[in-house]
Amino acid sequence: MDEATFLKTYDKRKFDTPLISVDSTLFTYHDHQLKVLLVKRSNHPDLDLWGLPGGFIDMQQDKSIRDTVLRKLEEKTKVIPPYVEQLQCVGDANRDKRGWSVTVCFSALIAHQDCEVGIADVSDAAWVAVDTLKDQTLAFDHQAIITVALERLRQKALYSIVPAYALPEQFTLPELQQLHEVLIGKTIQKKSFRRRIEQAELLEDTGEKRYEGGRPAALYKMKEASGEYTFVRNLEG
Amino acid sequence: MDEATFLKTYDKRKFDTPLISVDSTLFTYHDHQLKVLLVKRSNHPDLDLWGLPGGFIDMQQDKSIRDTVLRKLEEKTKVIPPYVEQLQCVGDANRDKRGWSVTVCFSALIAHQDCEVGIADVSDAAWVAVDTLKDQTLAFDHQAIITVALERLRQKALYSIVPAYALPEQFTLPELQQLHEVLIGKTIQKKSFRRRIEQAELLEDTGEKRYEGGRPAALYKMKEASGEYTFVRNLEG
DNA sequence: TGCTTAAAGTGTCATAACGACACTAATAGA
C-alpha cells in the first residue's frame, strides 16, 4: 500500500487517545504582589473549583498549540499577553478523573492594567495573589503547575528581565527592581541590578520621566529586538 | 447532574482529538563525535525514512508520559538511559500527514557502550553523527526537534556537567572536557573546566586510574545525589 | 637506571564581574 492510499483509509478515531488540553499560568504584578489569573470551572469535573485558564484544542479553529493557548487566554482577558512561554507537558492516567489526560502548560505575563477591564466583565475570573494560594484547593493538578511556573519565573528574575513583561509597557527601573525583589524574596543591590540591566541592553530609555515622591525616575521600555524572546521558543520558527 | 453521574456517562470518544505521541533525541558520544539514535520507520506515513525513536501513548501499559518515553527507548536500546529530560511539546495541524498531531519531545543521554549490544539486534536503528545529519531528510519535523535538543545540550555544556551522562559510568576529566569541547565547538581551558567541576561538587573520585599515554588520569563518577537531576523535572515529584 | 615523551593535573597572575555602601542629583513641599 502506498502512502496516499494509507492516508485515505486512515481513521484515527479507531484509536482511543488521551484527552489533550493546554493550561496557562498568567502572572501579573499589582499592589506589590505577584498574582495569577484563576478561572472558576463551569463544567465537571471539579465543577466550581478555581483553576488555570485553558481548555481543549479545537482542531478547526487552532492551527497550532500556540493558537489554542492564545485563544483561551483571550477569551478570559480580551487581550493577548506580550510574553508566553511553554513550560512543560504533564500527562498521566490519573490527573483528570475522565481518564488519561495530557496538558501542555504555559507561563505568561501581562501588565495588570492591560486586562483589568477584560476580566471585570467575566465574573468567573480573578487575580489571586500567589501568597494566598497555598490554602486553596485548585482543580486538577493546577496547584502543582503553578508551583513549577512560579519557580521558573523566580529563576528568570535572577538572570533575565523577562519579569518586565508583567509591568506596563513603560516602567521605571525601581519598579522593575521591586518586582524582582518580590520574586526572589530578598532585596537586591540597586547598583548590581542596574548594571545587569545595562549589560543586557534589552531596555530603552524613553526619555520620559515619572514624577512621584523624590527625584523623577526615567521610564524605560523593552527594545523591539527583545521581541525575539517574547514568544514561545518552539519549532514553528 | 453530580460529578459521579457525569463521569459515568462521559465518553471522550465522542470528540475527535489530535494524535499524541512522544519522541526522544537520544545522544551519545563515541569516536570523538556526538551521535543521535535514529530509527527507520516501518509504517506509513514517511515509511522508510529515518526518524526519532518514539511512538504513541499506550493507555493500558503507560501510567504516565514518562513511562511511554522509557518504554519506547527500551524497545530500541534494551536499556533505560540515565538521563532523560523533557524538552518541549510541538503540536499543529500539519506536522503529521494523518492530521492534527501533538508530540512531547524528550532529550536523553546514554553511554555508547551501554547500548551497543541492544542496537545490534535491531537492524533498523543506528547511531548517526550529528554533523552528518543536515544532509539527510528525516521523518516529520524530527530534524527540527533534533536541532532544538542539540541547542539545549550545548547550553548545558556551558554551565553544567549533564553531558557526562553520555559517557560510561566512570570517566576521566579530560574525556569529559573533550566532550564539552565538541559540544560547544571550541577548546576550553583545562584549569577553568576543572574549577567548574570541582565547584559543582557533583563528581566523585573513584580512586581508580586509567592508564594510557602519559600520566594516568583519575576516574570519576557521578555522585549519588546528582540523581536529583537525572530525571525529568516534572510534576510527578 | 636514567632520559625522553606524553598526557594529567596545579600555581599564579592579570582581568573582569559582583556585592556593599557611601555618595551625588533632582524633585516636592514646607
Place this chain on the structure above:
DNA sequence: TCTATTAGTGTCGTTATGACACTTTAAGCA
C-alpha cells in the same frame, strides 16, 4: 532656601574567570 524623599552613580574590596607556565606521573627505550 531648607528638608525629606526617591533616583541614580562612584568606588573599593572580594570573588570568579581566562591565560599560561609549571609540576607530576606514567610508558618506552637506550
